[in-house]
Amino acid sequence: MGAAGFLTFPVLAALSVALLFLHVLIQANLSTLDRGLAWNAGPRDKPREAKSVLAGRGERMSANFRETYPGFVALVLALAVAGDPSGWGHAGALTWFAARIVYIPLYLGGVAYIRSLAWGVAFIGLVTMFAGVLRAGG
Numbered sequence: 001m002g003a004a005g006f007l008t009f010p011v012l013a014a015l016s017v018a019l020l021f022l023h024v025l026i027q028a029n030l031s032t033l034d035r036g037l038a039w040n041a042g043p044r045d046k047p048r049e050a051k052s053v054l055a056g057r058g059e060r061m062s063a064n065f066r067e068t069y070p071g072f073v074a075l076v077l078a079l080a081v082a083g084d085p086s087g088w089g090h091a092g093a094l095t096w097f098a099a100r101i102v103y104i105p106l107y108l109g110g111v112a113y114i115r116s117l118a119w120g121v122a123f124i125g126l127v128t129m130f131a132g133v134l135r136a137g138g
Contacts, residue, residue, distance in 0.1 A: 009080035012093050016072060019100060023062040030058035061107040072096055075129040082136040089132025096125030
């Protein structure tokens with residue numbers, strides 16, 4: 001069994017939660033550095049704009065991840081239940097996961113165009129997963 005064979009749908013679902021935690025931790029740490037511990041630990045009744053470019057990027061990067069994450073979770077669970085005889089779903093899940101990891105330093109580093117390309121590759125991963133679900137159900 002190759003490395004990709006170890007990355008079953010349940011394992012990918014669990015690793016995706018670790019990736020979610022990574023996004024949240026990066027954003028929280030950058031926010032704390034930017035606004036201070038008292039603000040970040042407090043109730044945040046009054047929103048404060050990020051002062052630093054990096055803190056703003058961390059917030060947008062995390063929000064961007066959370067926009068597509070529910071779709072990934074739904075598709076990976078559907079594939080875990082329905083199976084993936086074509087292998088399309090698994091290939092799409094691996095593509096999404098790898099592209100979302102690559103996206104982090106590209107977004108934080110402010111790398112234009114290549115960052116958008118990484119987002120596009122992740123989107124193609126979701127579309128491929130969707131096709132895998134349809135093929136499994138047909």
